[in-house]
Amino acid sequence: xxxxxxxxxxxxxxxxxxxxxxxxxxxxxxxxxxxxxxxxxxxxxxxxxxxxxxxxxxxxxxxxxxxxxxxxxxxxxxxxxxxxxxxxxxxxxxxxxxxxxxxxxxxxxxxxxx
Numbered sequence: 001x002x003x004x005x006x007x008x009x010x011x012x013x014x015x016x017x018x019x020x021x022x023x024x025x026x027x028x029x030x031x032x033x034x035x036x037x038x039x040x041x042x043x044x045x046x047x048x049x050x051x052x053x054x055x056x057x058x059x060x061x062x063x064x065x066x067x068x069x070x071x072x073x074x075x076x077x078x079x080x081x082x083x084x085x086x087x088x089x090x091x092x093x094x095x096x097x098x099x100x101x102x103x104x105x106x107x108x109x110x111x112x113x114x
Contacts, residue, residue: 012093019088020044026051028075028087028107028114030100037068037099039075039107041087051078065102072103076110086113 002010021027026041038054053075055067079087087107094100108114 008093010093015090015093019090021088023050025086025088026084027090028112029090030092030094030103032068032094032099037064037071037103039071039103041075041079041082041084050084051075051082053078064099068099068103069106072106073110075103076107076112080111085111089114 019027021042021044023043023045026043029040029042031038036055038056039052040049041051042049053071055071058067058070058074060067060070079085089104091100091104096104104114
């Protein structure tokens with residue numbers, strides 16, 4: 001039987017085989033732990049993180065989905081300041097539901113296109 005972690009990594013590798021980020025259109029990758037959520041805009045051609053945001057420094061209350069939405073707004077603001085408007089979304093093997101979805105929706109509302 002395949003564990004949850006192995007299943008996620010299998011899905012992640014399948015997704016990463018199809019998508020790649022460039023400097024003009026970086027890959028927006030999400031990582032969620034039990035308590036925090038992290039997001040990075042990555043240029044895969046140079047192997048560099050262009051912009052990042054996380055829930056670690058946020059003074060935000062509410063549910064985990066509310067915190068994820070605030071992180072989505074923050075990454076959109078930072079990306080637009082850095083001159084990035086379009087991204088490729090990498091859900092990193094997680095289902096597009098809950099915290100991942102609220103982060104993506106908030107980033108879209110913040111002005112990112114994907």
